[in-house]
Amino acid sequence: MGTIKKSRTFKLIALDLDGTLLNRRHEISDENRKAIAEAVEKGVQVVISTGRHVKSCRDYAGSMQLSSYLVAVNGGEIWDPSGNLIERNPLQQDFVQTMWELSQQHGTRFWAMTPDLELRDGFPEEIAEREWLKFGFDVDDHEIRETILTELRKNKQLEISNSSPHNIEVNALGINKANALKKVCDRIGITMDQVLAVGDSLNDLAMIQEAGCGVAMGNAQDLVKEAADWVTDTNEADGVAKAIRYWVLDEEKA
Numbered sequence: 001m002g003t004i005k006k007s008r009t010f011k012l013i014a015l016d017l018d019g020t021l022l023n024r025r026h027e028i029s030d031e032n033r034k035a036i037a038e039a040v041e042k043g044v045q046v047v048i049s050t051g052r053h054v055k056s057c058r059d060y061a062g063s064m065q066l067s068s069y070l071v072a073v074n075g076g077e078i079w080d081p082s083g084n085l086i087e088r089n090p091l092q093q094d095f096v097q098t099m100w101e102l103s104q105q106h107g108t109r110f111w112a113m114t115p116d117l118e119l120r121d122g123f124p125e126e127i128a129e130r131e132w133l134k135f136g137f138d139v140d141d142h143e144i145r146e147t148i149l150t151e152l153r154k155n156k157q158l159e160i161s162n163s164s165p166h167n168i169e170v171n172a173l174g175i176n177k178a179n180a181l182k183k184v185c186d187r188i189g190i191t192m193d194q195v196l197a198v199g200d201s202l203n204d205l206a207m208i209q210e211a212g213c214g215v216a217m218g219n220a221q222d223l224v225k226e227a228a229d230w231v232t233d234t235n236e237a238d239g240v241a242k243a244i245r246y247w248v249l250d251e252e253k254a
Contacts, residue, residue: 008212010248011190014181016199017050020217021240035241039248049177051163051203053118073113074171074203075180076133089175091132099135109138137168161203169203178206196247215243
């Protein structure tokens with residue numbers, strides 16, 4: 001797989017955080033940092049593209065001294081290098097109400113994101129008075145998870161993915177990392193063919209499929225590996241650095 005697009009020049013690297021750039025301790029390894037710094041020095045933009053809230057991903061970008069766009073909440077928000085909000089894509093409040101009730105019905109853990117905060121331990125009564133970006137379910141029981149997915153899929157206005165095999169993430173229809181990255185590409189004057197995208201979960205699937213080179217982590221879900229152009233090492237073994245060195249810094253695969 002690694003010979004398909006080896007000669008292509010990449011001008012943007014899109015990186016997922018959890019399970020990809022971050023190890024199990026939620027840290028960025030020295031090798032990943034070094035490879036990213038070398039790519040930036042070469043003139044390549046590095047964009048964090050994550051399901052996390054912007055407050056969290058901005059901290060990681062800052063720790064690497066990145067001055068670039070941020071794709072947060074699976075594309076629910078896009079931020080420019082100056083920290084200005086470019087676009088926000090909310091979920092309908094009645095959809096959030098339904099999902100909250102679904103989580104209570106099946107006794108699942110949940111989380112939800114607004115522009116200002118991430119809720120996990122409780123839910124406000126005034127759902128209709130807030131702006132919602134994403135709703136997520138944490139479901140260890142496979143049968144319950146499939147039951148919830150069946151219910152969610154009845155609503156054709158939802159974008160359904162996950163950030164681990166045990167959860168479900170829901171955004172508004174059409175809101176995903178790939179579509180957000182296309183908008184970033186338009187702004188900086190490149191195409192998705194010039195993007196190297198790296199991820200591990202279903203919320204990375206669209207960007208991996210639509211990038212010039214889609215890279216799955218060694219620890220990625222099987223569907224992501226099957227869709228990818230290349231599979232790198234795991235997030236515990238500097239898989240991001242190895243992908244950047246091979247595809248962007250033109251170092252041969254070890």
